[in-house]
Amino acid sequence: MSDKTPKDGEPGWFERKRNIDKVWYVLLVFGAILTASEFLYEHHPHFAIEEIPVFYEIFGFLAFVFIVFAGKALRKLIMRDEDYYDRD
Amino acid sequence: MTAIDVNPGLLMIAAGLLACLLPRVGRQLLTLGTPVAGLLLLIATPMGALTTLPIFGYDLTLLRLDGLAFPFGIIFLIAAFLNAIFALHQDDRLQDSAVMIYGGAAVGAVLAGDLASLFIYWELTAVSSVFLILASRTERAYSAAMRYLVWQIGSGVLLLAGILLHYQETGSMAFTTITLGSVGSWAIFLAFGIKCAFPLLHNWVQDAYPEATITGTVALSAFTTKLAVYAFARSFAGEELLIPIGVVMTCFPVFFAVIENDLRRVLAFSLNNQLGFMLVGIGIGSEIAINGAVSHAFAHIIYKSLLFMSMGAVLYRTGTVKASELGGLYKSMPLTTIFCIIGALSIAGFPLTSGFVTKNLTLTGAEYAGYFWIWLLLIFASAGVMEHSGIKIPFFAFFSHDGGHRVKEAPVNMLIAMGIAAGACIFIGIFPQTLYSILPYEVTKSPYSVQSVVTKTQLLTFSIIAFGVLIRAGLYPKEIPSTNLNTDWLYRHVGRYFVGVLAYMARWAWAGVCGGWRATLGAAHGLIRRHYGPDGAMGSAWPTGQMAFWATVMIAAYSLIGFWYLL
Amino acid sequence: MSPEQLLSYIPLIPAAGALVIPFFASRPNARETVTLATAGLLFLAILSLLSQFMAGARPEVTLWQVTPILSISFRLEPLGMLFACVASTLWIVNSVYSIGYMRGHDEPRQTPFYVCFAVALAATMALAFAANLFTMFIFYELLTLSTFPLVSHSRTPEAMRGARVYLIMLVGSSLLLFFPAILLTYGLAGTLEFTQGGILAGKTEGAVMGILLGLYAFGIGKAGLMPGHFWLPAAMVAPTPVSALLHAVAVVKAGVFCILKVVVYVFGIDTLHQSGQGEWLIYAASFTIIAASLVAMMQDNLKKRLAYSTVSQLSYIILAAALATSASILGGGLQIAMHAAGKITLFFCAGAIYVMAHKTEISDMTGLGRKMPWTFAAFLVGALSIIGLPPLGGAWAKWWIAMGAIDSGHAMILGVLIVSSLLNVVYLLPIPFKAFFLPAPRLQSVGAAGVELPDGLERKYWMVVVPPCLTAALCVVLFFQVDRILALLAPIVSQ
Amino acid sequence: MSAAPGFELGHHLPALQVVVPLIGAVICAMLRNGTLAWGWALIVSVLTAAISTMLFVAVQAGGTISYGLGGWAPPYGIEYRVDLLSAFILLIVSWAGAIIMVYARQSVMHEIDAGKRAWYYCMYLLCLTGLLGIAITGDAFNAFVFMEVSSLSMYTLIAMGKNRRALLSSYQYLIMGTIGATFYVIGVGILFTLTGSLNFVDIAERLVTMQMERPAIAAITFLTVGISLKLALFPLHSWLPNAYAYAPSVTTSFLAGTATKVAIYLLMRIFFSTFGEAKVFEILPTTTILVLLSVSAMIGASLVAVFQDDVKRVLAYSSVAQVGYITLGIALANDLGLTSALVHIFNHALMKTALFLAVGAVFLRIGSVRLHDLDGIGPKMPVTMAAFALAGFALIGTPGTAGFVSKYYLAAAVIDKGWWGLVFVIAASSLIAVFYVGRLLEAIWFRAPGALAQKASDPPLSMLLPIVGLSLAVIWFGVDTRLTVDVAHNIATMLLGGVK
Incomplete structure (x- = not known):
């Protein structure tokens, strides 16, 4: 990446489908490694729920999905035009 | 009072006042130099230092340094310094001055030992900071500034009322632990709460911060709310009510952040959520939890400044921070992108960043105290932080689809400021002991246990994977130019009609009062004129006969009355 | 000079000035020199008196024993000392400002203007020193009469109407209520002399006291307690220096000063407080505080808005008097000084804007800040002081009044103070904020003559710009010097 | 009396008081030249004063002086x-006469044919x-004679006005004055039949022993109404404007300053020195009646004054109102009330004379006294x-002027009596x-000058001096009340001391 501003029309590194896929797979692999590592150390759970296998993975995933969908639902309720307050 | 016992806040304020008289270079020297001088002064001040000034029957404690005040003082001065660097590109007398006074007031409040001084600084932060919003010089900013000011000054006068009630009750002006119970203590609690953006009292943050200037928002994000956190830590540590409040604060902004289009407003929601973590820590009140809150505030100021700086840089270059208009900036502003990602990772709490080492303390505090649901919700909120600050900010600003902005990298001074902040985030992440050493209580445990590193990484990584899944499936909500309603709807929309109706009624009543008054006077005037005017019975010249008649009447009346009395 | 001599000569200084001024009618510079010299001399005399006062002097003089009962007497006590200090200090600033305003605006009849001004000041001084109700009443009326020509200065039909309302309301209330109140007081107490602890102490109780308080509160119409406040907005037809000094300092302050003095020296703080007869006045004052603020919000004319703001702020002092505790009385005393400094600043600015840009309506002032930064900066400082924010003088007044409210068991009055402060924010701050931070709409960026306002206005009309800056600075100074004022006032509450 | 060189002359002062102006008048009638006559009248009036x-x-030094006229000792002689x-x-009266005479020359030259x-x-x-005669005589019938003289x-003095309506006004006054005088003389007649005496003191002494019977009541009635006409007590005031x-x-x-005052004097003489306070005020409801009439005058006449367009009429109605103040003080029949009445007689004479003199000066300059002009x-x-403004302030009762002093005492008297409501009536009036007054002052000082006013200027010194002198006196007696209040107080004590 250079300091020069890229030319128009030339897609950046992150805009190529191939690269994005690369990132995505790296991420998945990293996730898999993390999940595997769970079984390699001694657990000191404070709460019972932590004893559920892959609790953090599931919780993180579901929490995220829940937040996004809840947000979508919320939009129906509270979203207004951009100039909502500027109108008189 | 020896030189060493000066409250560095006063130094900043004085410099701020001086700054508005100086030319640009002098001002810049001052904005950069004074925080450094303040830091040196603060570090040189021995712990336990106390300066009191008797005035109008009270002892004002101008300087009181202890373990709690010290880290806040340090970080406020650092924030002021960072902000000074970040603002070097601009030549704005007013903002330079206001930021210094604002920061100085925050430092002053932290180091003040009595409630009267606290009140003074409290109001000073409100008044000085409003200029950072006004300085945008737009109608929107002006309106937001007025709303902001009403909230802030409302907090101030409520604080004043609370202080006086508290004083009457306890006879003490000391700024120290207050037990919730009396009216006064509740007023103080609420006053702090407004400034700390309690749920339902929070909206001024999201309302005003995004309207402030590029540099102004950075300063705003650092001082006001964290001053409130300090005040809570000082006065209401261990107050259990703060725990549910804090938890609600961590959770509910994340939903709003998801759908918010203005990225600075997203950060403002995120600010709210972070404050929740701190309040939970304070509410738990154990040594570790307090440490967690304080350290979290410390780290938070840095990475939140960093994030606001990066968004500021984007705004500076592209003229917008709307997610729907941005994207692909990593090509034009690579360094900014990197710094922003570091900030995002920090706020999300990845290992090796400052967020990890500080949030960990709070979570540990919750774990130790056995608050399961609290803990669970905090974990949930952490995933939420990952969503809006960790992913949304960098993704939509710098990646996503290309917004078509072909701009230059941020100015050098901004890059330096961001670089320092990013460095600090990582430095604290790697060497947490440096931060731990200045916390109020001793920290014995390293945050880097295998378990905590692994579990937190799992949580965050799978959040990112969820993001990937959603976005590849096309389920992630699009960024839409929009206004999302919030509690400010109550006073900006409903309130407007309400005020409209009220004003109409007031006008009507007023006109009624004035008109009624006038009509009464007019009627009285007419009546009097009819009888006493030149043509009235009393006012006209009587003919002689009428005069004689009256003379007779009088004789008759006198006689009758006289005789009657005699009988 | 002995304090007794000073006390009797001080009101004569402006009176003498008033006599000398007409001789220089044809030479404006000499005439204004006389005004300034008189103001300066008065200030020095007050300073000298103040130093002796602080050293413990409590001079008393009886100038004239009109009848065995009635006398024109002066006695120096803390409230009067404070009031005299405030009025004389601000007169100097105001004189400079008047010159700038009257000349900048090419006003007619300048000689009578300065004469009446000096007479009003003489009346104010005498009022401040009044040792009994009779003396107070006499100079109260003189003040009304001497300011009538000032209010009606422009002689337009509108000005005459306003001045008529002004006169009738003030004289009417004083005749119908204040005068009977004095007589009733004499009937009950057998004396009219102001006495520490109150002359009514132990002389009456119950409803009579409440009624008497009502007669005073509404009879002293200058205090502007609603619904007797109409005269103040009506008086805004006066030239701004008049509005500034008289309607921010001398006249309205004379009203609340009288009420404070009556409460302290006629009723007695403790007597009134224990009787509970001041209760209704607390609510009447609170109502005025809030209602006047609301009405102020509706005004687009700057001076009208300031007038209603004054009505609201004055009721703080009435509230303080009604609360009748040591702290509240101190707060009321402070408010006299603090509000004077703050409000005169605002009026000065209003006048300066009028002189420089010919604007009277707030909606026309958007964007003017760049052309007249000092003026609006001073306005901002004054406004912040009125709101009661530190580090400006106004904060202490509210602090002590709030304290008094708590002491007297009326904690909910704090709510009134809070709401009032917020309302102040809402109706005062938009003025400087819009002037500074919003662009001037195209049409409004031009002055009365249809040309764009030139630069350097403030340098040209410095005589109307420097005074508000000075008084704004005074607001800051007062914050830090509050100890001195409190020390001055302390004797009234110590038995 | 003292044994000063002027002993003889001094002894005859009471006679001289009346005789000097009387002879002066006779001599004056023989002078043809107006200016000469003025000079003579001035000398005489100053001498009288x-x-x-x-x-x-x-x-003041030696107490009451009794002077038997024509060698007959009272009560048989006058x-x-x-x-x-x-x-x-x-x-x-005499000072008013003298001061007005100083003023008179220019004004008379302007208003009266050569x-x-x-x-x-x-x-x-x-x-x-x-007028002096009424005040000095101790004889009820003699008072009637002097009443007619005055x-x-x-x-005549009224009828000499240039305005044609002066004649009509004079005629009306003549009728009403005659009715009043007739009533008076009827009252005196009844008294004479009752007591066989015409001397006030003598009557009083004889009345003491008598019950209040119908004839006495009739006498009071006629006397009161007759004098009320003279003093223009509401509703018998209508001739006055x-x-x-x-x-x-x-x-x-001259009329405003003296005539009504002398009538009031006569009323006091009848009420307090002849019948005695006990008879008039305790047996009869005089207080109630008088208070009602006074209050009506104070409010009603004042209200009428507000709407008048002729400055002299404004002041005239104001006089009716001010008479109400005085009669209210009398009606209260207590020490403070009488004091206030007497003080107000003095103060009102001062200020009303000043006001009318000033108006006269205006008339001299612009030939009109319409408010608009x-x-x-x-x-x-x-x-x-x-000066007009100062006297006007006094009329309102502004503190620091004479008017305030009288009102203050009146209010104090009302409170002394316990009648609180009247305080508000006084205040309202x-x-x-x-x-x-405000209406006048506003027109005079705060309006743009009209065509007539443009040409105006201050009158000659001879007119200016009395005006200024009187208005300054208004202030002086507002501040220094020793003369007025002390004397009034002494008189009140004397009158309430009852019939000796």
């Missing part, structure tokens, strides 16, 4: 009896004689109008005064 002053000093009350009234001027001065002196000459408005300026001033005249006649 000097005599009254000496009398006043003498009475007695001139100068007590403090008489001396006080004499002082007011041929009639000497005649005018003659009438003036004659009127003065009558009234007849007053009718026209008389004041259309008479020549000098006449108006006075617009903006203040700056053109600054000294006159400043003062407030209405603010309106009618």
